[in-house]
Amino acid sequence: MESQDPAVVEAVKASGESNLERATAKAKETFDQLMNVSLNIAVTGKTGSGKSSFVNALRGLNDDDDEAAPTGVIETTEEVIMYERPEMPNVKIWDLPGIGSPNFKANKYLKDVKFDTYDFFIILNSERFMQNDIMLAKEVRKRKKNFYFVRSKIDSDIFAEQRKRGFDEKEVLSRIRGDCQKNLKELGDPKVFLISSFELDKYDFEMLQNTLVEELPIHKKSALLQAWPVCSAECLEKKIRFFERQIWAVCLASAGIAIIPVPGLSAACDASMVSLFFTRCFYAFGLDDRSLSRLSEKVNKPLQEYRAKSKFIEAFLEKIMSKPHACASFTALTISELLLSLFPGVGSVAAAGLSFATTQYLLRQGLSEMANIARKIRKEAELDAVL
Structure with a gap:
């Protein structure tokens, strides 16, 4: 294996490929399919x-x-x-x-x-x-x-x-x-x-x-x-599992680590890929204003306040969604400061870029936060209880 970083080893294994170079190529293809x-x-x-x-x-x-x-x-x-x-x-x-x-x-x-x-x-x-x-x-x-x-x-x-x-x-x-x-x-x-x-x-x-x-x-x-619109708790969980299975590809594709010959790996993250991943999660889970407004009307309950309880989602909306034209030019340091401030205990991030393990951790934590808020909103709407 080209790198002994456990997070990289794990991602290569998840890809089903035998080495880092092949895994990275597959990651880029998988990410392209995810978005396009x-x-x-x-x-x-x-x-x-x-x-x-x-x-x-x-x-x-x-x-x-x-x-x-x-x-x-x-x-x-x-x-x-x-x-x-x-x-x-x-x-x-x-x-x-x-x-x-x-x-x-x-x-x-x-x-x-x-x-x-x-x-x-x-x-x-x-x-x-x-x-x-x-x-x-x-x-x-x-x-x-x-x-x-x-x-x-x-x-x-x-x-x-x-x-x-x-x-x-x-x-x-x-x-x-x-x-x-x-x-x-x-x-x-x-x-x-x-x-x-x-x-x-x-x-x-x-x-x-x-x-x-x-x-x-x-x-x-x-x-x-x-x-596909979120129509049940099972549908939401299916979406969550789908995005969880894509994390390895986002990490490998965004880090571009196949061309970095340094053992141990500390690579700058392509933050536009990370922000695109979170944007797709945000809409797929029905956390956008339009979806929440429609659901609120259906159950006659204010539901957007539950989204506001998530510091991650609020920061995501403020820093990324409000400036979509700027996503591609985000630096690794900018997005790391945003996410690491919301998920303390990860460790410091070097100015040169995010480590692969940190990128993976942030993706998992951000996805988990969005998923949990989506679950809470659905629970508050009492749709599944009625069914």
């Missing part, structure tokens, strides 16, 4: 099925937010429209016109919407799936891409059924699912996900996420796990 791998999600289906609301939900927006996809009781999507998550421009959600709408006939739909652009298709319907949906799924399957049937507006169905005597929510959901699958039997036995775009913590939204994670290529899973 593209994911293109196509949302399509019957006119009026709630596609735009679903797109907004995936982006963490309410339908009446300024940046939201337009919604309404009539067809509002007349052309293919691409929406980004502002904090993750590499993840794109495409709101496609309803199949069979005047300008997009079923027999040439996939050509008109540029099929090859998308990684997978989500086919929505707010009622029962019809022949156009089946025809679309067959064409997608023929071209060797995945599709997922989503039965939308489940909250409206449940609300309507609650007025009836002997209402049983499980029975209603089972009946809806069975009816959908009956109409899709010629496709085999495709899964049908029952979803409300306004209540992501209910029904099958998390099951859809789990299925996508299982079936996407490894390099695409990274983008999905970061971008």
